[in-house]
Amino acid sequence: MDNPKVTLGTNRFGKCIIANSDINKDEVIAEFDGEIFEAERANDLPKDIADHVIQFEEHKWRDSKGIARYLNHSCSPNCGLNGLFALVAMQDIKKGEELTWDYDMSEDSDWRMACLCGSHQCKKIIGAFRLMLQDIREKYKGYISNWLVKKYHL
Ligand SMILES: C[S@@+](CC[C@H](N)C(=O)[O-])C[C@H]1O[C@@H](n2cnc3c(N)ncnc32)[C@H](O)[C@@H]1O
Ligand SMILES: [Zn+2]
Numbered sequence: 001m002d003n004p005k006v007t008l009g010t011n012r013f014g015k016c017i018i019a020n021s022d023i024n025k026d027e028v029i030a031e032f033d034g035e036i037f038e039a040e041r042a043n044d045l046p047k048d049i050a051d052h053v054i055q056f057e058e059h060k061w062r063d064s065k066g067i068a069r070y071l072n073h074s075c076s077p078n079c080g081l082n083g084l085f086a087l088v089a090m091q092d093i094k095k096g097e098e099l100t101w102d103y104d105m106s107e108d109s110d111w112r113m114a115c116l117c118g119s120h121q122c123k124k125i126i127g128a129f130r131l132m133l134q135d136i137r138e139k140y141k142g143y144i145s146n147w148l149v150k151k152y153h154l
Contacts, residue, residue, distance in 0.1 A: 002030045002066040006099060013116075015070040016098055023093040030071070032056075032085040034063035042111035042127075055107045056084040056147050073126055074100035076119040080143025081105050090143050104129050106145035 005021040006029060023029070032054045039045050039059060052069040053061035063069060068087055071079065079101040080090040087101060103113065108129040115126050121136075129148050137144070137154070144154065 002068075003028060006030070006067065008067055008070060009098075011072070011098065013072045017067055017071045019093050019095050019097050019099060022095050023089050023099075025089050025091050026082075027089045028082070029079055029087045029089060029099060030064065030066050030068035031087070032062045032064045032068050034065045034069075037061045037063070042107075042109035050111050051113075054085065054145075055109055056145065058151075072098065072100050072117075073103045073113065073115060074117040074119055075102060075115060075122045076117070077101045080140055081145050082143070084146050088143070090140075102140065103127070104132050105140060105143060106148065108148060108151070 005019060005023050006017050007020045009016050009018045037045055037049060037053060042050050042061065045061065049063065053063045055061050062085065071087060077100045078089065078091055078093050078097065079087050079099050082088045093099065103126050107127050109127060112125055112127040115122055115124055
């Protein structure tokens with residue numbers, strides 16, 4: 001279920017998710033609880049689907065019925081993953097802040113996105129966990145999708 005402390009808004013990326021109250025570290029924000037898609041490659045999925053789903057196995061992705069599909073990506077995110085499908089706050093978040101996560105916390109496919117997040121640590125290209133540097137993996141420890149934890153024995 002979507003956390004009532006967040007609201008759907010708009011910004012330069014289209015839809016976005018904003019905190020309407022202060023949020024505590026590790027609070028669940030939203031979940032990918034919708035339709036499951038199976039494909040040989042992410043690029044075989046329709047673009048609008050590929051742009052909004054979460055990868056949770058080598059050939060499987062899942063959409064959300066709620067707002068999880070509208071959190072934008074940042075290379076300095078304030079949210080991460082718990083398990084396979086739950087987006088959680090990775091730190092305390094103040095009212096008014098945008099909620100973001102790093103799509104590389106779950107994606108390890110041929111889908112690519114040019115990142116315009118503007119962070120000093122911007123990776124510029126998103127889509128392959130396998131390319132994530134060790135220091136960033138350390139920073140995200142505990143918030144990386146379970147399927148990648150298993151795949152890479154993290
Ligand atoms: C999961 S959706 C997020 C919601 C999206 N803004 C919308 O209106 O539906 C991901 C899409 O948002 C945009 N987006 C999100 N974060 C971005 C970023 N850091 N840089 C560039 N585009 C981004 C891209 O169009 C991307 O395909
Ligand atoms: Zn970035």
